[in-house]
Every structure is written in structure tokens, then in C-alpha cells.
Amino acid sequence: MRLFIINGSPKPGKNNTEVLLKNFARGFAETPGNEAEMFRMNHEEAYREAAQRFEGAEAVLIAFPLYSYAMPAGVKMFFEELEPLLGKCRGKKVGFLVQYGFAEAIHARPLEAYLGHLATILDCQYLGTIIKGGCDSLSKNEKANRKIQQGAYEIGKTFGATGGFDQKQLDTYAAPEVQKKQNRLLLGIVLKILNKIYWEASMKKNGVTREESFARPYGD
Amino acid sequence: MKVLIINANPKETYEAFDLYLEALKASLEEKMNEVKVIPLRRFSFHDCIGCYSCWLKTPGICCFQDGMEEILKEYLAADTVVFASPIIMGFISASLKCVNDRMLPVMHPFLQPREDRMSHFLRYSHYPEAILLLDDPRDGAEGTNGSIALIEKVYENSQRGMRRFLNTGQSIEEVSYAIVHH
Numbered sequence: 539m540r541l542f543i544i545n546g547s548p549k550p551g552k553n554n555t556e557v558l559l560k561n562f563a564r565g566f567a568e569t570p571g572n573e574a575e576m577f578r579m580n581h582e583e584a585y586r587e588a589a590q591r592f593e594g595a596e597a598v599l600i601a602f603p604l605y606s607y608a609m610p611a612g613v614k615m616f617f618e619e620l621e622p623l624l625g626k627c628r629g630k631k632v633g634f635l636v637q638y639g640f641a642e643a644i645h646a647r648p649l650e651a652y653l654g655h656l657a658t659i660l661d662c663q664y665l666g667t668i669i670k671g672g673c674d675s676l677s678k679n680e681k682a683n684r685k686i687q688q689g690a691y692e693i694g695k696t697f698g699a700t701g702g703f704d705q706k707q708l709d710t711y712a713a714p715e716v717q718k719k720q721n722r723l724l725l726g727i728v729l730k731i732l733n734k735i736y737w738e739a740s741m742k743k744n745g746v747t748r749e750e751s752f753a754r755p756y757g758d
Numbered sequence: 759m760k761v762l763i764i765n766a767n768p769k770e771t772y773e774a775f776d777l778y779l780e781a782l783k784a785s786l787e788e789k790m791n792e793v794k795v796i797p798l799r800r801f802s803f804h805d806c807i808g809c810y811s812c813w814l815k816t817p818g819i820c821c822f823q824d825g826m827e828e829i830l831k832e833y834l835a836a837d838t839v840v841f842a843s844p845i846i847m848g849f850i851s852a853s854l855k856c857v858n859d860r861m862l863p864v865m866h867p868f869l870q871p872r873e874d875r876m877s878h879f880l881r882y883s884h885y886p887e888a889i890l891l892l893d894d895p896r897d898g899a900e901g902t903n904g905s906i907a908l909i910e911k912v913y914e915n916s917q918r919g920m921r922r923f924l925n926t927g928q929s930i931e932e933v934s935y936a937i938v939h940h
Contacts, residue, residue, distance in 0.1 A: 549808045580807075603808065607912050608849070611805045611856035617847045624847075640869075640876040648911035655848055655908055716874035729869040729876065737813075737867045744815045752866060753817040754882055756827070757834040 539701060541566060541574040542595035544588050546602035546613040548580050554676040555601050557683075558637055558690040562599070562668075565694025572698045579616060589619035597665075597701075601635035603673075608649050609636075617656065625661045632657050633665030633703060635690075639674035643712035646671075666703035668693055669712040675736070761786055761937060762836040762886070764829070765797040766843040766854030775844055775893055778926045782840075785934040794832065798853040801825055805856055812863035818881055819863060826860045834864070834882060838937055841920060842891040848905040850890070864918065877917055887940055888919025894927035 543563065547553040563574045579588045592598055602613045609617070634653045636646045650667040657664035668690070676683050689711040696704050709715075717725050741751050763783065767775040776797070783793045804822040811821040820826060833839055843854040850858075866879035890913060895906050906925060913920040922940065924933050 547808070548805050553808075605806065605808070606855075606858040606861065607916055608855065608858075610808075611852050611859050614847075614849060614852040614855045617849070618852055621847060642875045644875055648908070648915075651911060652849060652905075652908045655904065659848060717871065717876075719874075722871050722874075725871045725876070729871065733868040737869075740810075741814050741817075746814065746817060751813070751817045752881065755818040756831045756864075756882075758883055 539572050539597055539698070540595070541572070541597045541599060542591055543574055543576045543599045544579050544592075544601065544616075545576060546579050546600060546610060546616065548605075548610050548612050549603075550580070552677040553603075554637055554673045555603055555635070557676045557680060557687065558635060558668075558670065558673070559599075559601055561687045561690035562635070562694035562697075565691040565696075566698035568695050569698040580612060582615070585612060585616040585619050588616050589623075592620060593623060595630065597631035597633075599633050599635060599665075601637075604636050604638035604646055604649070607645070608652075620660065624659055627660040627662045630660075630662045631665055631701070632660070632662040633697075634667040635670075636667060637670045637673040637676075639671070641671045641714065642717060643669050643671060643709075643715045646712075665697070666705060666708055668703070668708055671712070759791045759837045759938065760835065761791050761793045761838045761840065762832050763793065763795045763840045763842055764854070764857060765795055765799075766841065766851045766857070767797075768799060768846075768851050768853050769844070770799065772844060775842075775926065778930070779842055781930050782934055782937075785930050786937065789934065789938055791938065794836075796829060796832065798857065803853075803856050803860065806859035806862060810867070813865075813867040817866075820860060822860075826857070829857065830861065830864060833861075833886060834884070836886045838887045838889065838940075839919075840889045840891050840937060844893040845895070845905050845909070849909060850892070861918075872917070880918065885918045887922070889922045889924060889937060890920045891933065892923065892925045894925055 545555050545559055547555040566572055566574050602609050646669045653667050654664050738748050765779050783795055786793045803826050804824050809821055841854055843850040864881050866881045868879040869876050892906055910923050
């Protein structure tokens with residue numbers, strides 16, 4: 539199978555989406571005869587080019603970070619470029635990959651429903667959506683996130699071998715769905731520590747103190 | 759009451775949408791509200807690139823100074839903000855999504871639990887009531903039917919609003935009443 543992979547991360551340079559995609563593609567390529575092509579889509583001409591390439595592709599994986607509960611604006615622009623293809627994509631396989639910082643899968647579930655709908659109105663065969671939270675520092679510290687990478691590899695491998703996603707495998711990878719009631723107190727403590735050692739430390743590198751980080755430049 | 763209407767209709771040819779918002783503005787003004795309409799078509803905003811400058815380098819201020827800061831100021835000063843968008847490919851327009859993404863500076867990076875999931879701290883103490891006004895599901899392009907419920911699901915849990923939904927299939931009077939009485 540030939541797979542066209544679109545990386546819709548708007549970030550210049552290194553990005554977390556790419557780390558997951560590299561692993562997915564490696565798994566996909568394990569089946570002889572499979573070929574994946576990666577396309578970086580983060581500026582206006584790229585949305586148009588991606589739409590043209592989408593039209594000719596046999597199978598497409600569209601990957602992006604979750605921004606404000608949904609796809610980044612640029613990825614939406616790309617979807618709008620696909621308007622002439624509505625109802626005309628019979629036989630084309632399309633799947634999605636959504637990654638973000640929050641730990642729980644629930645943040646991306648409503649968007650997942652929309653992505654399934656999008657595949658349907660294009661008349662594509664919907665493969666499913668790979669959801670993975672807890673990816674915020676993935677590209678900065680690849681070694682510390684072996685498990686996240688291994689999971690993307692495994693899903694790619696399954697797809698390469700079977701031509702489809704295994705929803706059970708996707709759900710295991712996406713877990714936890716939500717925070718269980720008994721874990722919430724502990725989560726509060728963990729997040730306080732994370733705010734200090736991750737966010738506060740990152741600000742400090744830029745000379746921003748904790749107090750200054752709460753600035754309200756446009757009101758109160 | 760101060761009402762801000764963000765017109766995220768990207769298509770000049772879709773006049774009916776703009777006319778609806780003009781009529782809505784007039785109706786709200788009749789009810790003694792101060793109303794401002796910002797048509798996003800007049801601007802060319804940079805997309806958010808996820809650089810986190812607004813969180814980690816210049817707290818509350820985006821790395822792009824392209825006019826979006828004026829919209830953020832208007833947003834924070836309003837009592838109610840109506841995000842008005844046609845449904846395109848079953849979702850809000852890319853131009854409204856761009857504004858949503860660029861609102862990252864009104865949040866703070868720190869994390870906290872919110873019910874069964876993680877969320878961010880809010881930077882400001884007051885936020886406007888936010889309403890998402892979509893176009894008429896009955897006369898939209900292909901793919902519009904069924905889209906409103908999906909869009910509502912995406913935003914109904916959003917932390918700083920867009921939890922209320924209206925559409926231009928409703929009468930001006932009905933929508934204007936719903937905006938004023940919440």
C-alpha cells in the first residue's frame with residue numbers, strides 16, 4: 539500500500555506530531571511493499587498542494603496537534619480546500635492522528651466524531667483516529683517517551699499488515715479516557731509539581747518569574 | 759450591555775449571512791446594547807504556531823502583533839461575544855478557528871484538574887459570555903446537516919465559553935433575545 543501522510547503541525551521546526559508519525563511510518567514499512575510519504579503542511583500553499591495530493595492518494599493519514607478542542611486553523615483551511623471533493627472520494631482510505639498535552643483521551647473524542655463525519659461526507663473509507671495525550675514534551679525529550687513512540691509504531695505496524703486500524707489497540711493507546719474519581723486528589727498534587735518543574739522552569743529560562751507569568755496586559 | 763459580534767464568514771458571496779448579522783446588530787441596539795461587529799474578512803491573521811511565547815516569554819502577549827491583540831482586548835471588554843460562522847466542511851470556518859487558536863494568551867500554562875480531566879489556569883478574572891452562532895442548517899452546503907450537533911459537542915465543554923449555540927435558522931428576534939437574556 540502507498541500511504542500519504544500529512545503532518546499538519548503549524549510549529550516551525552521540530553514538533554511532537556512528527557515524532558509519532560516517524561514511529562507510525564516505521565511500523566507501517568515493516569510489511570514489504572508498503573511505501574509512506576510524509577508531507578509537511580504548515581503554510582498556505584501547502585494546504586492547496588496537500589489537497590491536490592489527497593485527491594490522487596490511495597490512503598491518507600492526517601496528523602495534527604489538538605488546538606483549542608479541535609484541529610489547528612491551518613488544517614481546517616486544508617479541509618476547506620477539499621470542498622470540491624465532497625462525495626467524490628469513494629475507495630480512498632483516510633485516518634487521523636491527534637496528539638496533545640493533556641493526559642486524557644476525552645479531550646479529543648468530540649473532535650473524533652467530527653473527523654468520522656468528515657470522512658463520510660467526502661465518501662472516504664474512515665479508518666479511525668489515533669488519539670494520544672501526554673505528548674507535550676515529546677520532541678524535546680524523545681528518549682523519555684519510548685512507550686508513547688512504541689505505541690505509534692505498533693499501530694503503524696498493524697495498519698501496514700492489515701490495511702486498517704484496530705479500535706481496541708487505539709483505545710489502549712489513548713488511555714486513560716478520563717481521570718478516575720479516586721485519582722483526582724493525587725492528580726492535583728502531581729499537576730502542582732509539574733507546574734513548578736516544567737512550566738515554571740521553562741519561564742525562568744526566559745527570565746519570567748512565576749508572578750510575572752500571571753500578567754494581565756489586556757484587562758483584569 | 760456590550761456585545762461583540764465576530765463575523766467569521768469568509769465568503770463575500772454569502773451575503774445573506776452578513777445581512778443577518780447586520781439585522782441582529784440593529785435588533786440588539788434597539789434593546790439599548792452597545793454592539794460592535796468585527797468582520798474577519800478584513801484581516802489577514804497569522805495562524806497560531808504553538809510557540810508558547812504568550813505563556814513563557816511575554817506573558818499574555820502573542821509573538822505576532824498583527825491586529826489580533828485588538829480583538830483580544832475587545833473580547834475581554836465585552837459582556838457577550840457572538841462568534842458567528844457559516845458551517846464549512848461540517849465545521850466552523852478556518853478564520854474563526856484561527857481566532858480561537860490565537861486566544862491562547864488569555865489562558866495560563868499552569869495545569870489543574872477540572873472534574874474528570876486536566877485543564878489550564880485562566881489568566882483573567884472575567885471572561886465574556888460566549889455564544890457560537892452558526893448558519894442555518896437547512897440551507898447550507900452539503901455536509902451541513904448533522905454538523906451542528908457535532909460542533910456543539912466539540913465546544914460544549916470548552917473552558918472559557920462557546921457553550922451556548924444559536925443558528926441563523928432562528929428568527930432575529932429569537933436570537934437577539936437569547937443573547938440578551940442568559
